[in-house]
Amino acid sequence: IDFEGGTLIQFKFEEPTTAGEIRGMINNTALGNAEIQKSGENEFMVRVKDMGVGNEIVEMIKADLSSKTFEVRRIEKVGPKIGKELRGKAYLAVVASLFLILLYISIRFEFRFAVGAVVALFHDVLITLGIFSIFNWEITMPVIAAFLTIVGYSLNDTIVVYDRIRENRHSIRNQALAEIINTSINQSLSRTVITSLTTFVVVLVLVIFGGEVLFGFSSAMLIGVVIGTYSSAFVAAPILIWWNEKYPAPVVKKK
Structure with missing residues (x-):
């Protein structure tokens, strides 16, 4: 994210969660360019090139994975010019x-x-x-x-x-x-x-x-x-x- 620009959001789930669950949810939206990377036990990082969609992704995951408990560990935004x-x-x-x-x-x-x-x-x-x-x-x-x-x-x-x-x-x-x-x-x-x-x-x-x-x-x-x-x-x-x-x-x- 430092070099390409965009939004990075890191989630920590209390229950076992797979990248496929998150990816399936994001692919059903307009955010088809999102990248999902596992960063630890039940931790995932979601990268999207559009800087303005950070809060939108959080709300989508809350809605689609409402049965799971998680916290947002960090949100980073880097402009394409800076990247x-x-x-x-x-x-x-x-x-x-x-x-x-x-x-x-x-x-x-x-x-x-x-x-x-x-x-x-x-x-x-x-x-x-x-x-x-x-x-x-x-x-x-x-x-x-x-x-x-x-x-x-x-x-x-x-x-x-x-x-x-x-x-x-x-x-x-x-x-x-x-x-x-x-x-x-x-x-x-x-x-x-x-x-x-x-x-x-x-x-x-x-x-x-x-x-x-x-x-x-x-x-x-x-x-x-x-x-x-x-x-x-x-x-x-x-x-x-x-x-x-x-x-x-x-x-x-x-x-």
Whole structure:
């Protein structure tokens, strides 16, 4: 609703209720574009693009489901212009962050390192977004903020691995790049796992006790911490090996 505009109403029923009951009632009205999403036990969110129909939906549900007891948990209204503006800013924030990351790592390390890092970040965000889509969870501005936090967190792990690779390339000269990368991952693995585990525990507490307001943000962070931990070692590093094999560095001949 933050990005498309319209009205969102969340209901909490005291008795078991199905989305089909609500959907059947709404489809018999002029509100055929309404979307119904289960958000918890006997909780449902109804989204309608028309901003002016919030009270109308409440009255329709009261009339058609008069045998059930429920409460309206929240009503949100976002204009289409504001929704479009928020969507544009969210896209811009993600693209700008990835571009700046690409630029920074290219300067700090090499361009091929930057490619591996950015692909790994895309991987982290897309998988997290995919899990949200599978469970039909709502994408809100706090969730977008969680995506950007995931990008920063995963990048930190990736840079730790990359820094160890760079050090070992200078100290271990008689091994292939793949062997150096494997050694570097093993050397930094314990640090990565311990750091990620402590973060995971904190975020898990937020998921369990943070309530509905923090659920989207904390769930995205929980997924992102797990995905980002393995992508820094098993996505970014293999891409570096692939890039080195496909575009090998020129050999400087000694005179």
